[in-house]
Structure formats: structure tokens, C-alpha cells
Amino acid sequence: MTIADCPGIVIEGLTLRFGERTIFQNLDLTITGGQFVVLLGTSGVGKSSLLKIVAGLSKASAGTVRASDGKPLQGRIAYMGQTDLLYPWLTVVQNVMLGTRLRGEKPNLDRAMELLKRVGLAERAKALPMELSGGMKQRTAIARTLYEDRPIVLMDEPFSALDTFTRSRIQELAAELLVGRTALLITHDPFEACRLGHHLVALAGHPAVLGAPILVPGQPPRAPDDPHLLETQGHLMRVLTELETE
Amino acid sequence: MTRQTLSKILRPIVTLVVMILVWWAITAFTSLPPYMLPSPVTVAQALVAQQQTLIGATATTFSEIILGLAAGTILGMALALAMVFSPLLQRWLMPLLLLSQAIPVFALAPLLVLWFGFGMASKVVMAVLVIFFPVTASFFDGLRRVDIGWLDLARTMNASPWAMLRHVRLFAALPAFGSGLRVATAIAPIGAIIGEWVGSSAGLGYVMMNANARIQTDVMFAALSILSVMAIVLWVIVDRVLKRILYWAPDTIGVP
Numbered sequence: 001m002t003i004a005d006c007p008g009i010v011i012e013g014l015t016l017r018f019g020e021r022t023i024f025q026n027l028d029l030t031i032t033g034g035q036f037v038v039l040l041g042t043s044g045v046g047k048s049s050l051l052k053i054v055a056g057l058s059k060a061s062a063g064t065v066r067a068s069d070g071k072p073l074q075g076r077i078a079y080m081g082q083t084d085l086l087y088p089w090l091t092v093v094q095n096v097m098l099g100t101r102l103r104g105e106k107p108n109l110d111r112a113m114e115l116l117k118r119v120g121l122a123e124r125a126k127a128l129p130m131e132l133s134g135g136m137k138q139r140t141a142i143a144r145t146l147y148e149d150r151p152i153v154l155m156d157e158p159f160s161a162l163d164t165f166t167r168s169r170i171q172e173l174a175a176e177l178l179v180g181r182t183a184l185l186i187t188h189d190p191f192e193a194c195r196l197g198h199h200l201v202a203l204a205g206h207p208a209v210l211g212a213p214i215l216v217p218g219q220p221p222r223a224p225d226d227p228h229l230l231e232t233q234g235h236l237m238r239v240l241t242e243l244e245t246e
Numbered sequence: 247m248t249r250q251t252l253s254k255i256l257r258p259i260v261t262l263v264v265m266i267l268v269w270w271a272i273t274a275f276t277s278l279p280p281y282m283l284p285s286p287v288t289v290a291q292a293l294v295a296q297q298q299t300l301i302g303a304t305a306t307t308f309s310e311i312i313l314g315l316a317a318g319t320i321l322g323m324a325l326a327l328a329m330v331f332s333p334l335l336q337r338w339l340m341p342l343l344l345l346s347q348a349i350p351v352f353a354l355a356p357l358l359v360l361w362f363g364f365g366m367a368s369k370v371v372m373a374v375l376v377i378f379f380p381v382t383a384s385f386f387d388g389l390r391r392v393d394i395g396w397l398d399l400a401r402t403m404n405a406s407p408w409a410m411l412r413h414v415r416l417f418a419a420l421p422a423f424g425s426g427l428r429v430a431t432a433i434a435p436i437g438a439i440i441g442e443w444v445g446s447s448a449g450l451g452y453v454m455m456n457a458n459a460r461i462q463t464d465v466m467f468a469a470l471s472i473l474s475v476m477a478i479v480l481w482v483i484v485d486r487v488l489k490r491i492l493y494w495a496p497d498t499i500g501v502p
Binding site for chain 1: 393395396398399400401402403404405406409410413414417420493494495496
């Protein structure tokens with residue numbers, strides 16, 4: 001897949017209300033095709049709800065989400081949740097091929113094994129999720145996401161449950177394997193955001209609004225001691241604090 | 247054989263032997279008349295002497311229980327699935343199901359015998375009445391409480407509602423279903439035996455009623471011991487099968 005094929009995401013006037021409470025209001029965001037964008041926000045600010053709306057899993061109170069090429073988004077999105085969401089009754093390789101199983105299509109075992117090799121789990125293909133460590137489960141989830149081969153990948157803090165070092169390795173793996181796809185990752189971790197994103201956007205306040213996109217120089221995944229990363233991280237902390245207190 | 251499996255086999259045997267010894271001691275060292283509490287030896291003799299009757303009766307009761315368990319499980323699963331599919335159906339069905347459990351089976355037994363006859367049918371119906379509810383309740387609960395993340399993931403993969411039920415909800419609900427089926431298996435003999443007490447011409451319950459009328463307490467005990475062995479064996483088999491099916495949801499008790 002080339003970057004030119006990859007649709008971007010256009011979010012316009014997105015508003016979410018639960019009864020009287022407005023979670024976020026009038027969000028506008030354009031994600032260029034093939035870019036890795038990280039949406040950063042404190043917990044409870046509506047990040048997950050926003051991602052679910054983009055994924056078509058729940059409805060917004062107002063506003064639209066569409067693909068930049070005008071075709072429907074549905075069927076072109078792969079989703080990674082806050083936990084690995086592996087089905088415990090399926091083996092690792094069956095989990096990777098979940099999409100074809102659910103759609104009643106013929107599974108592509110060669111492709112699944114190839115992807116498992118890329119995430120370093122080819123030997124554990126027949127294991128059950130309960131036999132895996134947290135990092136291995138998350139790597140399986142990445143292989144499952146790639147197996148779907150969708151141009152847009154949405155990620156809801158998929159690495160937050162991992163320990164620091166495992167997280168760092170999985171972040172790098174995800175960044176490498178998702179090159180060329182349009183990716184939207186939400187996280188509460190400025191460090192993760194600065195490592196992985198081409199662009200960062202902060203979501204903060206009550207009701208929440210989006211900050212101006214921040215461009216991080218250099219290509220992700222950035223080294224943990226990358227000076228750009230450290231500088232942006234500091235800047236980001238300031239922006240978030242300002243948005244929260246406004 | 248490892249020490250663990252050895253002790254696993256030995257434990258129930260030890261329990262059984264101790265219980266029989268206590269029982270024997272009570273009959274040997276107290277002046278309880280045998281028609282109140284026969285000794286284990288007398289019961290064993292009754293088992294042998296009444297062999298023919300008891301084997302036939304066991305076959306009848308066993309068939310009733312198995313048929314009731316099978317029909318009750320199928321009915322229980324069907325009701326749970328129907329309620330998951332249609333919230334409307336759930337609102338109408340749930341009060342009825344609760345009502346069916348609020349009326350004691352004992353109270354219904356004479357009616358059921360009247361409607362379904364003295365034969366096996368009324369006992370199977372009674373067993374079904376006792377069995378289906380734990381299956382329905384637990385399976386329905388399991389089907390409802392599926393991790394929303396699993397369903398969301400399936401939806402982004404364009405799974406049809408049918409595929410979500412077949413590949414996600416059904417499997418996710420299996421552990422809960424298993425608990426329900428274990429309860430159902432344990433109480434399955436209740437329905438059959440009550441049915442036989444109220445009106446029948448065969449089965450262990452019938453043998454017990456007859457023996458009771460003739461003060462053949464030893465025969466009652468013989469029938470009772472067969473019934474307990476049958477119930478335990480049945481439960482062990484169901485438990486084993488469930489563990490085999492639920493290999494991915496292991497017991498976490500005893501895991502350090």
C-alpha cells in the first residue's frame with residue numbers, strides 16, 4: 001500500500017453530550033492520509049468516546065467524520081482497544097485471523113504466520129492467550145490489526161497496561177509496522193505521544209476542545225533521548241496545563 | 247501415578263469408608279431398631295436380594311433424569327438465546343419463568359401426573375421444570391455480560407449480528423452456562439424422584455414408596471444409595487466434559 005492510497009480522516013464540528021453534560025464541543029481535525037497522529041488528553045476528557053465515534057462504534061450528538069477521499073470509512077478501519085481484546089478461547093494464530101473468521105471468509109494462514117513472524121511470535125502460534133505475557137498479547141493484537149490490512153488504524157491507549165520497557169519496544173514495533181497507514185492513537189502519556197506521532201493534538205478542558213496541532217520534527221519512532229522529543233514533551237505539558245485551566 | 251492423583255482418588259474413598267463405619271457403629275452400639283436405621287450389612291444384603299427390582303428401577307429413573315437433563319438444557323439454552331435476541335420477548339418471558347420457579351415442583355407434581363400420566367413423561371416434565379431455570383438464568387447472564395470491547399472489535403471487523411452471536415457471545419457465555427449446567431445436574435434427580443413419589447409404577451422413587459409402606463427400611467436405603475451414586479457419577483461426568491470444553495477458562499483457585 002502506498003501513502004497516496006491512504007485516505008485521511010476529516011472531523012468537523014464533532015460534539016458529544018450525555019444529557020446535560022457536554023463532553024466535547026465543535027471539534028475540527030484533519031488527519032492527512034498516511035500520517036501518524038496522536039491525540040493526547042487527560043482521563044475522562046472523552047478521548048475514547050471520540051475514537052469510538054471515528055470507528056463508527058457510537059454516535060456523536062452533532063458533527064461529521066468522513067474520509068478525505070469521499071468514500072465511506074466503514075470497512076476501512078482497524079481498531080485496537082485499551083486491552084488486547086484477544087478472545088481467550090482462540091489460539092494466537094486464530095486470534096490473528098479473527099476478522100476472516102467473523103466475516104465467514106477463508107482464513108489466510110500463510111499471511112497470519114508471516115505477520116506473527118514479524119512480531120516475533122511465530123513459535124507461539126498455537127498457544128492460548130492465557131499462556132502469553134502482557135507484551136506478547138499486545139504483539140498478537142498488533143498482528144491481528146495488520147492482518148485486517150485496513151488503511152486506517154485507530155488505537156485507544158493500547159500500550160498503557162504494559163511495563164515501561166515492554167511498552168517502549170511495542171511502541172517501536174507498532175510505529176515500524178504501521179508506516180504508510182493513517183493512524184490515530186489516543187493516549188494520556190506525553191512521552192508516548194512524542195515518540196510516535198507525526199503530529200500531536202491535545203484534547204483538554206470542560207467541555208473539551210482541541211489545541212492547535214503540534215508538529216514533532218524527525219521521523220517516528222523517535223529515540224527516548226531525542227532532543228526534539230524532549231523539547232516537544234515539555235511544550236506539550238504546558239499546552240495541556242493551559243487548556244485544562246482555561 | 248503421581249501423589250496428587252493418588253490422593254485425589256483416595257480422598258472420596260476414605261470419606262465413604264469413614265461414613266459407612268460411623269453408620270455401622272451407630273447401628274451396632276445403639277439400640278436403634280433396624281426399621282429405623284438398618285445396618286450397612288443389611289442394606290448390602292437388600293441390594294443383592296432385590297437386585298432385579300433395583301436394576302429395573304435404576305434404569306427407569308436414570309432415563310428420566312437423562313431425558314430431563316437433555317430436554318431441560320436444550321429448553322434452557324433456547325429460552326436464553328430467545329431472550330438475548332428479543333428484549334420484547336425477555337420482558338414477557340421473564341415473569342413467566344420466575345413464576346414457574348415460584349410454584350414448588352412438589353405442588354405441581356399431582357397435576358403433572360394427572361396431565362402426563364403415570365409413565366415416564368410426567369417425571370421428565372418435572373425434571374425439566376427443575377433443570378431449565380438454572381441453565382436459562384446463567385446462560386442468559388453470560389450472553390448479556392460479554393466484554394463490550396470484544397463486541398466492538400468484532401463490529402469494526404464487519405461481523406454480522408449472527409457471526410457476533412456465534413463466534414463471540416456464545417463462547418464468552420460458556421463459562422456461565424457451565425455453572426448453570428453443574429447446578430442443574432446436581433438437582434436433576436429431584437424432579438424425577440418427586441414425580442415417582444406422587445404417582446408411578448416404576449423407578450427408584452416408586453421402590454422407595456413401596457418399601458416405606460412395608461417398613462422395608464433396608465430396601466429404602468438400598469434405593470437411596472443407588473440414587474446418590476448415580477447423582478454423583480452424573481455430576482462428575484458433566485463436570486469433566488465442561489472442563490474439557492472450557493479448557494481456555496481454567497480454575498484460578500489454587501493457582502499461586
